[in-house]
Amino acid sequence: MRIHFKTSYEHDIRLFPDWWSFLVYGVLVAIAVVLPWLMDDFFLGEVTNVLIWAIAGLGLMMLTGQTGQASLGHAAFLALGCYSCIIFMEQGWPFLIAFPAAGILTGVVGTIIAIPAIRLHGIYLAIATIALSILADDIIVLMEPITNGVSGKFAPVITIFGIEIERWTTPDRFYWLVLAITILCTLAYRNILRSPLGRAFAAVRDSEVSASAMGVHIARTKAAAFGISCAITGLAGALMGFYAGAFNNETFSIVISITLLMMIVIGGLGSIHGAFFGAVVVAFLPQFLSMSKDFVGGGSVAIPGLETGVFGMILILFILFEPMGIYGRWMKIRIWFELFPFARKDMFKRQKSYLKTERLR
């Protein structure tokens, strides 16, 4: 087991606790960078898909995992990010301006929507945000002059400093673009977590009463969480638009919202790793299912609802047996090896929690 002897405050603050983890993540990023030379275009596309889902997962994780506010409306923000980015580009804005602008716009809209929503808690908030998802669909159809309604839109070619990036013709460039955005989003996420705002998020999640007694403005903190979450989700939405190439009102349906929430639960709520693990499951499950169908010899047989069924079953199993998600399991396995042979079976038993002050609101 690695023990960190902390000799300065810097040890607590810096991104990586020690050289070893710096090395591990460094190697991981290096492998990610050279991936286009190691993989064929099909699998590279799949990995790109995983990364885009991971960004969207990070967005929702900020809200649900860090601040404890469940949202089933994030497909609406994916849609907003996607449509606004592509509409900005159709106005002649370069990608490097249109893309961040789409994120900021989605964040601002998310904050405005949050103002009424933050009065709601738990299941009521989830229901209210479902309405968002459903509304987004209709709004896209109604705003046909801008959104092209049911017939949808096509993503233009991205040009950065004269370099053309397109999902199908240059999948490696598109992959690198997505990878860079993923790394930037992850870094921003980490920075927020290690600064006062991130701790305020955790405080709001665990006990609103004592958070406000410590000087945390509950409504403002929740609005900030919504804003950041929606901004990151908006960026992911724009990338999803480019990845799909064409999209309409049905691309970002309520099913996407639910998938996104399930994804972070399966991955592990409240951790960056969880967003990535969850994204791997979500993005690879359809491929895995069709491959295993080929394997058992039922390749041409269509089974309606197979994907959602399997997905739902995985979710139920996780909630029953591993509420901490894949990341929780990963940590347990790691600790088991690090402590070997001293790990005990009951080490991860959850303690009974003590009585909480009755909620004052």
Added chain:
Amino acid sequence: MSTLLEINNATLKFGGVVAVNDLTFSVDEGEVYAIVGPNGAGKSTVFNLISRFYDPYAGSLTFDGHNLLERNADSVADLGIARTFQNIELFDHATVLQNLLVGRHRHRSTNLMQEMLFTPKVRREEKRHREAVEEVIDFLDLQPYRDKMIAGLPYGVRKVVELGRALASGPRLLLLDEPASGLSVEETQDMRWWIDDIRKQMGITVLMVEHDMGLVSGVSDRVLALADGAKLAEGTPQQVQSDPAVIEAYLGAGAA
């Protein structure tokens, strides 16, 4: 000694129930002031009034010249009022260190953009917060638990962490809601020394609700006895303990 906290004719009703009835008392700077009373006397409700979780029906609350009624729950902390809770309200899924750092939230001086980019200023501030928190950890002997999750800590330690979180905010007035409830004899003794040191070394005024009369008479300068939301007696611990009205409220009529 100047008056730090002043409560005048505060009344709070929940429907037909009068939780606090025309209560007037004041806490002087630098003293330890204890509130005692039987269950349901309205002790914690008084705390929740000061923390602005409840709006009083009538009356005024003044802290160092500031009208508390003009403030929200979160901006009460900005004045330098920190509190603990009767049933521990810590952030369970965070470490002890993170909990204490949330106590520093009122000193936050950076904005979202700076934090997202983690500018040198944020780094400098983080170090400053950690220095302040480390002093509290030293003071309360929390070193072994610094990086432990709250969810796995024993009750007694959580109680101390909650005190630490309140201290980390650098308060002028500390509200302790039953600091010794559920603690063992030794832990209560520790708590008593800490409260003494908080007052003498740090110069923080303490207002506490407590049932343990040993602790109350050991540390407090003045005691207020409450029953049914109204003042029963006020004075030194000895005066209050021997007050016939207090004995009657605790033991019933005729016991004295």
